[in-house]
Amino acid sequence: MTTQYIVTGNETVSLPTIREIDGSIEGISLLHMGAKGMLELCGDDGTPFLQPFIEVEDKSVPITDFQWNLEHYWIPTFKAKAGSINIQGTILAPIGERGFCYRISVENDYDIPVSVRFGVKGYWNKTLHSINESKEIQGEMKLYKSGWNHCFVCDLRLGYSLFAFAPIYTETPETSDTDYSCNQEEDGSIRYECFQKKVLAPRDVSIENYWFGLGFEEVAASTSAKEMLRHGFEVEHRKTCDWLAKRERNIKDERLNVILNRNMFFSFFFGSGITLDTEELVLVTSRSPRYYVSAAYWDRDSLLWSFPAILMADVEYAREILHYVFTKQIKNVGIHSRYIDGTVLEPGFELDELCAPVIALAEYVKASGDYLFIEEAYIQAGIKRILKILQSKRHNEIALYETFLQPTDDMHVYPFLTYDNVLVWKILLDIAELYSGKWDKGTIRTLTNEAKNVKESIEKHCIKIHNGIPIYAWSVDLCGNWDIYDEPPGSLLLLPHYGYCQFDDKVWNNTVNLIRSRDYKYSFADCPIAEIGCAHAPHPWVLSIANSLLSGNALTAREHLLKCSMDNGIACESVDEYTGESRTGDAFATCAGFLAYAINKAFSDDNV
Template sequence: MNIKEVLQKADEVIEDQKLREMFKKCFMSTLETSVKVDGEKTYIITGDINAMWLRDSSCQVHHYLSLMKDDSDLQNKVKGLIKSQVDYILLDPYANAFLNTEDVEREYHDTTIMKPYVWERKFELDSLCYPVQLAYLYLKETNDDTIFDKQYLHFIQTILDVFETEQYHSQKSSYTFERDMAKVWNLRKTETLQNHGHGFDTRYTGMIWSAFRPSDDACALNYNIPGNMFCSVILSYLQEIVKDIYHDEYLEERIQDLKFEIDYGIELFGTYLHPKYGKIYAYETDGYGNHVLMDDANVPSLLSLPYLGYCNEDNEIYQNTRCFILSHDNPYYYEGKKAKGIGSPHTWKEYVWPIALTMQALTSTDEQEIQTLIDMIVNNTGDTGYCHESFDVNDDSQYTRPWFCWANSLFAELIMKVYF
């Protein structure tokens, strides 16, 4: 099936006109508005911010991956995106977003090491995981292993170096980040790291330290549990790539050891015995016995664990956690006249995120719940027919980010899963 055939099939299988038209718009959003091809490389902006996030760009093409076999142009675009991501990470593995030009005017100043082409240098563990996931899924869909050259091997070694360093952040890492809060009046406190840009102290757990969450907000406690779970999943991908393509037993063993340490750390430090819900996963911890109990709309999230491949939907701890995060005991769960779901400290109180609503449906086994969530998303676009970053649970005309491709792509993926 190719892109044209997907749009034709939508006319056949989606009876509701409003849903059908929204699906088509969301499905095409990234290709129509956000892609720039330059030779063998592809640059994909996130939407209304003219920069490419490693996380967002990977997610923006996820719903296209199964179509690459019948569309060489689409395959080349995704292959070009992988090449760009590898080059950017080798330029600076601590950066989360990049530009396709050296010149940029910023409205704020960050105290950290800023190189040309770097838009933002917030170290987020998931930003190094998504490009691995994309390359692995690309291989599985196309059987094209030409992306795994010497440059990619250097990429693997680079991210492993970062992972192993950040297991001992307080002792070994030189990374710092501070944003000048005085110069931008509307910045949140979560835009910068405390302790003069170092973050709070952490204890070794086997997990990997992260400065910022997938929301680009600073971690409260710097071992982000869903981020480490996602890292565990992609280390399995890397182990398979190294074994089957590079035939490097030493590197394979290095990856296996790292995955073991992360998994052990999650098991030992990443759970919490809740008096109401039983054993659940915490969102963050510091290794000293402190936990952040919440979930955020951005992925990787605790809600998204089955989607990411960390566990099955019927996993007992996951189900306990799901009950917790889809309740008012989660401080970022909101309910209003028009919608209910998970929001984020990144946006205002009482604003829920279509990404979280879509993820709730993607990880649900209840057909009624799935349909209710689809209806909720379709009926809360502010009459634009697109998903936004977030919207007011009582008034969907009040929303953030009118052009946010990740949310559109994920919604399109949900509709393809349900209707195709």
């Protein structure tokens, strides 16, 4: 049976692997600029990093019958049983804090007093460095007692501390019912327990909050935990609930509402974050190691998919994201993938990625009215850099622009993609509109004229006759060769969404009918989930469901979406065409953002 996971987290810490079956946390992760990616603290295959436990009359009792709920679609809570002991739990990663809390409540449902010992047990066996692939870090794991948290501290050292991890439950251990034990084994791994021990009368309840802080070293980790302890669970919980409630979206379809908000918050917290060592906001494909290319930056993924959801949730945060893009990431804009510090990870030019920052900037200005932002010197320098790179990709005679890689990151068949050139058309008009009255008239006129030329070139060179009807080719080489194809990460379905044509456009409708027909290899037309796939992952894509929501096919797309379990309700790359279960790309945070945005766009009253 496939393990089902629940996720939560905040800006600094991610909890990507909370097991539904037993409330265990297999690992926690953090972003680290010095490591150019993500670090994950793990147990091993047999023992999770952190798990709740209970002993009754000195005997271990399994915790079973977990029933989960998500407060504000993001804070996991559960009810469970351990014999006749009722257990409740909350896993809270408070907004704005460097850490999280595992809150456990136990109630004696026996008719006699019982002695209980309950809490959390931890096993830190290794730390993984993740950027697409995960590799164990060969450092020194240290365990020691600390006066800073009246408990113990763990850290990983590479000569000096790379990060530290510290629990806390009280500032007055001499009067507390809660205690701890810890030891370091011969292989360097660390085991510990934080627990409360007492006798509960019938119907008595006991509660403890186990706080865990992260930091660069001992003091930072300990005081991060202490900060949360001093505020108290109720304050941290209410602060986080208020923050989430302020950003929740509300549509009348409750089933879609759940999918929308869960995926919006997942994209927010797993598609972006704050680095532990430098406190910088960064963007990534996913902060979950379960996604197969995690902890790296793609212009397309972050700005065309995740950004629209973040923009609808938090305009000010969206502005900070654009600052990161136009400073840290602008040097290598348009290159396949980059590390979080902006240096190149995977080389290869992608035209849609070059266009992505402009599309995101235009959407931000439209939503915020913040025209002063685009006057910033670094924003204008970034736009001009994009235009300079774009010019180098233009055909010598025809107003079409080439790409090396397609939107799936796979190699092109022919270099001039219809979809990519539609994005070029769009950004030329966006830049002209944004800077009209700010740049000289000649420059604005050049941009608008080139946009006109691009559209004419698309209509002349990218429309082909297939079985007697005109369609948009997927790609052309301008030497007579072309192909019929589509990719959900950059689909021809989206031409109206980007304003290139109307929904009643004949050529576009012919194209849509063709790639949705049973004759097209990746249409899955006769399957329960009849959404488009591609060679990169030959199953219906969740991005394709989002594309359908945005391309005038919302009701059918809704039916398909509601048949999909995806990755336990979180967007994945592709689903099984018959069952709706995840087939590839679990925990796909940027895709989750585009799905949330598309649901809101299709069904929110604000967009009617």
